[in-house]
Amino acid sequence: MLKISNPVVTWKRLNPAMRQEAIVFYIWISPWLFGFLLWRAWPMVDSLYLAFTDYRLLNSPNFTGLDNIRTLLDDEQFWKSLRVTLMYVVGTVPIGTTIAMGAAMLLAQKLKGVNFWRTIYFMPSVVAGVTVAVMWSFIFNPKFGLLNVVLEWLGIKGPAWLASETWALPALIIMGWWTRIGTQMVIYLAGIKGIPKVLYEAAEIDGAGAWAKFRNVTVPMLSPTILFNVIIELIAAFQIVDPPLVLTDGGPNNATRLYVFNLYETAFEFSKMGYASLLAWILFIIVMILTMLTLEISKRSVYYETEV
């Protein structure tokens, strides 16, 4: 078989055998290609178009120019949902990722039963969002929930949690930690295992203590993993929708109106498909900006190993 040093090939330079292979390639990837066009490319274009229309499911879409954007600027519900989502993201991602990294660091030591601990920490990640919501709603129940019982033992009168405007979002954030720590921890563990032992040995010879080793070896070597985790978590946290969908309906007084829940309600409860498409595109833009921002910020602090 012919070996090509440069894998980039163009149709013109193909001999018949290679041309046939290229055709075979396109036949094999056709499910994805067709799916990409139908479920990704077309919907992206379509929703961009709908974002500038008054489409409400029963009428045919009319192009309304910047009307939707004007509505958006005055839409208190939208700004509220954006604020709530940002608070949710800030509450879950940094703390969650720190806890996950801490757990991974602990497990990376020579401890007994690493698998056992890992199993426990990871297990919540496989539990469905709706089950998590149902399970925690029982713990958060103001009257007979366990959390308030425990608080009472400590002499604290617990809040109404999901029914309280102040405490509903923190309750959702705690649920968020619970579900998201395990996955991140596994990724951190893999990252930590990938750090060459020689680096630690070298640091020890230089007289580095535990903190110095953490600061100068672990963190830089782990920074691509941290970055990866943070990006994934940011994107995921921005799109969390199950808890308000199952428990709070965005309330009380919009305190848990997470972004995608707001979008869902706008589109599928109030049938404002055009306006909801705009919301979807704003989310898309926010996620893209966040991702790029994270990449940009970390360019300075992330250490990528050049040799593998």
Added chain:
Amino acid sequence: MATQTSAPKPSTTAHVMPARFVITKPVRNFVRLLFSYGVLTFGALFMLFPVFWMVTSALKPEWQIFIRPPIWIPQYWEKTPAGDHVALLNLWEAENPATGNTEIVIELGTRGYAPMVPIGELSDLYVVPESEISSSSYTKTINDTKINVRKWNDQEVAPVYDDKRGNLVVVLVEDLKETVAIMPLDTGERGNLQIDNMRVSTRLVETEDGSITEMLILFPNFKLTTLLDSDAAKQARLVPASEIGEFEVMPLDQTKTKQVTLNGAEDGERYVVISEASWRPTMQIDYLAQHAFTVDETDIVLEDEPQIFNLGVFPVGTYTDADGNAQEIAVVLSREVSEDETILVMPIEHMDAVELAPSSSLLRPFPETISHSTVRVKDFTRPTVREESIDFDLLGEKVGILGDRQDMMLTIPASAITTAFDIDENHVSRKTHIYLRWSNFADALSRELGGADFLHFIRNSVIVTTLGIIGHLLSCTLVAYAFARIRAPGRNILFALVLSTMMLPEAVTLIPTYLIFRDLDMIDTLTPLFIRDWFGNALLIFLLRQFFSTIPIELDEAARIDGANRWQVFTRIMLPLITPALATVTIFTFLWRWNDLFHAKIFLNSPKNYTVAIGLSQFVGAYEAEFNLLMAAATVAMLPTVLLFFFAQRFFIEGISMTGLKG
């Protein structure tokens, strides 16, 4: 190993290094390990506890959900039939001080006690701000009596009153001496002593010489419970309150019990009253419907004396029908009790079916028409509220509530009480055994929601999940193999496109996707939940391509030389080599489809098409306070994913480590 610092000693010789606090390496390691395990355990509790609480709650009867303090492990509070089996008595465990054995007992009554001292014996009472007094108290024994004591300027004082606003009334412990003794709190008359603005309650006790002594009450107060060997419960009887003759409160051992005589009982035999409650006669509803009928008041002639059927009291008389046939009847619903002022009667020969039930178990009845009368019916087919506290033959049936409420007393003949003993109430514990209420699961699974039950939702989820997995396995392997092995122009650009869609927020394509499915007439079918899996998934394609790339290309080439075509190479050589990756694909697809609430919410409308995820979310509202059933449903929804996780953990970890796939 201890890590104490010692004060540095002055060095005696110049060339010895000054003593320095050094943590040796083994100590440091030990501390580090201890810290690690501690933190990990704390974290593990946070991770495990909600699941533990959900699963145990799923196995509890409803009343254990609400009880405080919480019951961690579902349990059964053991009971013993009281004589005639209509009533039940709680069983307790306590150590009999006489024998030192732990006995299984029933409770006869309780009585409060406290150390008391005659006021006349004291030098003075002092009002002290709480801030001047030691906050901790300790127990001191004076004259064989335990007393709570606190410190006030080096003096020992015993508090007698706390106004809860920072002031205490105390007496000096040295005043107490021989005069302090334990006495029942119900001794003598209640009195009180006015000190500043505080009213300190006292007891006025008559002494042997007939004079009255005012006693001051010290702390601690405690309760003694009189317990009786559970075998004696066999002699208990449920007695209508109307049969009670005179009653008097009599001390039994140290505990006061209510003792009564019964009308018509021989020789004034005394009975101890264990409990008083209101009961109602009931009857199995089908039996009632079969035999009872509504009559006009004019057609019946009642006798003066009511008759008793299985402890239920009913007026009896004769009913004459239009043809002049007379029959003996009992009035099961009188005009006064009936809601629509009808009279429901029943032939006397069928009255043996009457059963008495405690009124407290008959809450929340619903009306049902029998003959022309409205009977209130209690459904015991799905007993939830404290159903363990009643024990009668109709549990598990629907019963009609008849007649009037009847006040009944549960009694035990005083002669049966031979082994009673008193003990501090804190040393008595319930006799329980672990009892897992598996029937909650059956109840939860069969509960209907808009014409479909949970089993139906499971079936739908299985369909969606299976078709999703097949779709992903077929499409992703083909596409990933092509990207890994087949050369073509544009391949790299297309693969970059695959990667770029990995992070695309789903919301941005959601609305047009919904419109596509609407135009295809697929809304409210299961199709939209899995059909897109037949077109590949960026993350999984990426994962599989990585796997294919690790397989040496020589394998393909060797097979091709042997005459295999590309399809044969793919199916016979490549696929078997990447089975672990296929397992990962299967597992993650399973997880995504099984747990998918959002799309189910968007694409499904009617309950018959619901999947487990949306079905469970709808149950949140539908179950109201039946948290045990809700938790059972949630446990069922969780079970497949967690089981899969335990059996295939390796593939989860591998998939996540390679691509950051999330569960």
